Amino acid sequence: MALPIANQIRRLRFEHGEMTQAELAERIGMTRQTIAAIEAGKYSPSLEAAFRIAQVFGAPLDQVFQWIG
């Protein structure tokens, strides 16, 4: 089931020193599997988690997540 939210997490991870999913997960207090699910569009994170992810990359929220309807 495709969710109506796209994300740039994979690209941003590689632009930030090829950060692994596990590193990102540890920095925001989630499991690697949850990061993988978010990246694959299988899970929409909470607003708080979305802000945490954006904060790690130092990017505004709308550069990390996009509503695609």
Added chain:
Amino acid sequence: MSFREKSAWITLVTVLLCFGAYFGTEFAHWFSGDARSNGFLLLKCVGAFVILQLVLTLAAAWTTPKDGRTPRDERERMIQARSHSIGYYVLVVLMLMLGVPLHLGHPSAPEMMFYALLGVVITGLVVSAAQIVMFRRGF
């Protein structure tokens, strides 16, 4: 595979093995016309279930030590909540179905306990299966 998903698989497999053995034996007796309830077999199966759960959960925590020590994250909490919500409705339906043997005859108290335990075990299987599906497919 995360520690929580491993836990769901462990529950599914151990419930199937231990309670499958119990209910399989009881139903075999029932179909052969010997409908005695075997409390000792139930105790043995519950004991095996507890020991298997402990050993396999320790093994899962050993193979994924980081996951095993950290609290559930938001996705894992949501999967747990949704699977238990599904399990609740399954349990309600199965408990309402306990009225069927009451309507068909006069089952004894041990027989009613047997059917109630079957309902609880089926609910446990549904909860674990729902968790595995949600971990695998997302939601």
